[in-house]
Amino acid sequence: MPELLDSADPGRRDRHLGQMQNPSEMPKAEGEVPHAELPLSRERKDQPLLLCQRVSKWYGPVLGVNQVTLELRSGITGLVGANGAGKSTLMRLITGHLRPDLGQVSIFGIDAWSAQAKRLVGYCPDVDAFYEEMSGWQFVEAMARLCGYSRTESRRRTEAVLHRVGMANRSDRRIRGYSKGMRQRIKLAQALLHDPALLVLDEPLSGIDPVGRAELVALFLELAEQGKCLLVSSHELEELEKLTDHVAIMARGRIAAVDTVARIRDRLADHPLTVRIDLRKNGGPLANGQSYRHHRDLAAQLLAEVPEVCGVEIVDSPHPLVGRLLVRARQAERFFVELNRLVLDECYEVIHLETLDSSTQAVLGYLLRK
Amino acid sequence: MATTAATSSVQEGSTLSAFLALIWISWKRQARARQMVWIALGLLVFSLVAVYLQTARDRWGMHHWRWPRGRDPKALTYLEAVNRLPLVLAVVQPNAPGQAVQHAVFGATRTILSPEARVSLPSTTDQPRYGDRLACSAFQVFSQAVVFSIFLTFLLPLWSLSFGTEALGGDRENQSLLWLLSRPIPRPLIYLAKFLALLPWCIGFNLGGFALICLMAGTPGRLALQLYWPAVALATLTFAALFLLIGAYFRRPAVIAIVYSFCLEVVLGNMPGYPKRVSVGFYARSLMYERAEDFGIQPDRPSVFLPVDGQTASLVLIGAALLLVGLGMWMFSRTQYHEVE
Numbered sequence: 001m002p003e004l005l006d007s008a009d010p011g012r013r014d015r016h017l018g019q020m021q022n023p024s025e026m027p028k029a030e031g032e033v034p035h036a037e038l039p040l041s042r043e044r045k046d047q048p049l050l051l052c053q054r055v056s057k058w059y060g061p062v063l064g065v066n067q068v069t070l071e072l073r074s075g076i077t078g079l080v081g082a083n084g085a086g087k088s089t090l091m092r093l094i095t096g097h098l099r100p101d102l103g104q105v106s107i108f109g110i111d112a113w114s115a116q117a118k119r120l121v122g123y124c125p126d127v128d129a130f131y132e133e134m135s136g137w138q139f140v141e142a143m144a145r146l147c148g149y150s151r152t153e154s155r156r157r158t159e160a161v162l163h164r165v166g167m168a169n170r171s172d173r174r175i176r177g178y179s180k181g182m183r184q185r186i187k188l189a190q191a192l193l194h195d196p197a198l199l200v201l202d203e204p205l206s207g208i209d210p211v212g213r214a215e216l217v218a219l220f221l222e223l224a225e226q227g228k229c230l231l232v233s234s235h236e237l238e239e240l241e242k243l244t245d246h247v248a249i250m251a252r253g254r255i256a257a258v259d260t261v262a263r264i265r266d267r268l269a270d271h272p273l274t275v276r277i278d279l280r281k282n283g284g285p286l287a288n289g290q291s292y293r294h295h296r297d298l299a300a301q302l303l304a305e306v307p308e309v310c311g312v313e314i315v316d317s318p319h320p321l322v323g324r325l326l327v328r329a330r331q332a333e334r335f336f337v338e339l340n341r342l343v344l345d346e347c348y349e350v351i352h353l354e355t356l357d358s359s360t361q362a363v364l365g366y367l368l369r370k
Numbered sequence: 371m372a373t374t375a376a377t378s379s380v381q382e383g384s385t386l387s388a389f390l391a392l393i394w395i396s397w398k399r400q401a402r403a404r405q406m407v408w409i410a411l412g413l414l415v416f417s418l419v420a421v422y423l424q425t426a427r428d429r430w431g432m433h434h435w436r437w438p439r440g441r442d443p444k445a446l447t448y449l450e451a452v453n454r455l456p457l458v459l460a461v462v463q464p465n466a467p468g469q470a471v472q473h474a475v476f477g478a479t480r481t482i483l484s485p486e487a488r489v490s491l492p493s494t495t496d497q498p499r500y501g502d503r504l505a506c507s508a509f510q511v512f513s514q515a516v517v518f519s520i521f522l523t524f525l526l527p528l529w530s531l532s533f534g535t536e537a538l539g540g541d542r543e544n545q546s547l548l549w550l551l552s553r554p555i556p557r558p559l560i561y562l563a564k565f566l567a568l569l570p571w572c573i574g575f576n577l578g579g580f581a582l583i584c585l586m587a588g589t590p591g592r593l594a595l596q597l598y599w600p601a602v603a604l605a606t607l608t609f610a611a612l613f614l615l616i617g618a619y620f621r622r623p624a625v626i627a628i629v630y631s632f633c634l635e636v637v638l639g640n641m642p643g644y645p646k647r648v649s650v651g652f653y654a655r656s657l658m659y660e661r662a663e664d665f666g667i668q669p670d671r672p673s674v675f676l677p678v679d680g681q682t683a684s685l686v687l688i689g690a691a692l693l694l695v696g697l698g699m700w701m702f703s704r705t706q707y708h709e710v711e
Contacts, residue, residue, distance in 0.1 A: 059708065097548070099706055115554045115557070118552065125552075129546050142395050145391035146555065148387040149387065194383065
């Protein structure tokens with residue numbers, strides 16, 4: 001589905017660059033972590049902050065990420081996909097925990113695997129592992145010390161980020177006694193410590209109550225306004241749409257679409273898709289005396305009554321009692337509404353329905369679910 | 371969200387500070403007793419109790435040994451009997467030539483058996499006389515039974531692996547290695563910091579445990595501590611480097627390290643000829659044999675054991691530790707930890 005893979009809109013990219021050029025003019029919030037002087041040479045300003053170039057990653061024989069190309073400059077980008085779609089692998093590649101088998105991941109042109117690149121990246125992982133014996137304060141301070149700050153500077157930054165994530169009053173308790181939401185906030189605090197240009201947040205809102213979510217969403221928006229680049233993953237498009245309308249949809253290791261949700265919808269409308277429908281040939285009688293209808297009738301009705309259908313093919317089914325149709329259609333949303341109506345009104349017994357293009361299916365899955 | 375007063379100037383983190391902080395944090399985190407460390411402590415207590423009981427019963431030395439084993443007289447009882455025999459034989463064998471022959475036989479027997487004769491009579495063979503052995507037998511028995519058989523073969527590797535495999539293996543197991551790999555510290559330095567944080571615990575526990583066991587044994591133990599501590603320290607250094615590497619490379623480091631310690635070290639360490647030279651224990655033993663040579667400590671069969679000299683043993687142990695650390699740094703800088711998330 002290559003036509004869905006266009007990058008973000010050019011206007012958005014320009015806005016981000018404009019914001020990056022005058023970081024000193026941005027208003028500073030109280031208690032904000034001081035901005036590290038990023039080594040932004042002229043060449044670096046022209047470079048994308050994050051650049052994944054045809055990145056592939058195998059886990060043995062399993063392909064985790066397949067030829068992914070992604071370019072981010074600033075603002076918030078949502079990364080959605082089902083479990084196993086490759087979101088976490090992509091994030092681990094971006095944060096330098098994994099190395100691509102093919103392709104390259106760079107942060108401002110620096111290899112993401114290097115320690116130098118990690119100064120530019122803050123990572124809030126999905127994994128729920130801490131130094132459990134420490135308090136929230138001790139953990140965040142330890143992370144600050146591991147960034148190479150002096151003891152005084154570490155304390156100052158720790159205090160600032162804990163305030164920022166709303167944990168200042170609860171940071172003296174041991175982490176093992178924290179709720180899921182508090183642990184999420186601590187993870188977020190350590191990611192903000194060194195004021196990174198790129199924040200990679202893996203399911204940052206999971207386990208957080210609605211009030212906390214609203215606070216963190218406000219924080220993410222504030223960070224984006226400051227010119228930071230945020231890559232936020234989630235299972236739910238609806239959740240991400242509160243943060244951003246710019247999403248990358250992943251399916252089976254590939255990025256199926258990158259753009260605003262509206263643009264993806266528009267492109268999808270023109271994109272033909274193939275749907276396989278299996279129906280029982282001799283369905284049993286219904287309560288009203290009628291019986292289920294034959295799959296050939298559905299093929300005829302689809303061609304005659306549904307304008308979105310471009311063609312129908314009746315193919316052999318491995319089971320003698322099952323009839324199989326391959327339907328080519330445009331305007332996926334409208335097509336599925338019409339198909340639904342026909343199946344219910346005209347008594348077809350559908351036993352299997354599948355979109356044969358996995359990328360399209362993934363995109364549809366997210367767009368239609370909403 | 372709450373906010374506080376504005377901050378001052380920006381400070382860039384330094385790699386050296388991060389490295390030192392990592393050593394300090396790792397050292398503190400090693401203090402948390404885990405299962406293997408509890409096992410190590412348990413073994414230490416068990417060893418101390420066993421050594422204390424032996425010491426309390428005055429069981430070091432060969433004076434209580436019987437030959438044939440378990441049935442016939444002890445060496446000293448036999449010596450007393452030999453001392454009494456001439457008086458009896460003077461009565462039953464009155465002729466002078468016969469008595470002369472018997473005196474010669476009994477005199478030679480006393481020379482061999484008597485501890486007091488050790489200094490006055492020069493040894494005529496390479497093998498030490500029984501009397502010599504009896505004189506310093508407490509040290510020899512302690513060395514063979516405790517130092518070589520239990521401490522060097524069993525306790526030293528086990529204690530080393532308790533800490534060594536936990537240093538990185540523990541972080542991998544509970545997935546907290548993720549936090550170190552997210553920080554801007556070069557990976558080789560993370561590995562080196564872990565090793566440096568591990569060393570005080572390993573050396574402290576091994577040398578401290580060895581010292582406690584030795585002191586519990588009294589005089590022979592004190593002599594053993596004085597002679598053997600350099601070998602214990604150097605073997606600990608090498609074992610620590612080896613087990614840290616195993617922790618960085620294998621998913622079940624404790625199992626691999628135990629298999630290595632009790633299969634490869636023991637099997638290779640007891641093989642004739644040169645194969646044993648790949649085991650850490652061989653060099654530690656060689657160093658110990660050289661330092662305790664004056665006290666009659668030597669391999670059972672020197673021509674089979676083929677020990678190296680002490681200087682070579684020390685150099686090999688230090689060199690192996692450096693090599694293993696270097697290899698670990700290189701490997702760690704390239705390894706991707708898939709289980710970390």
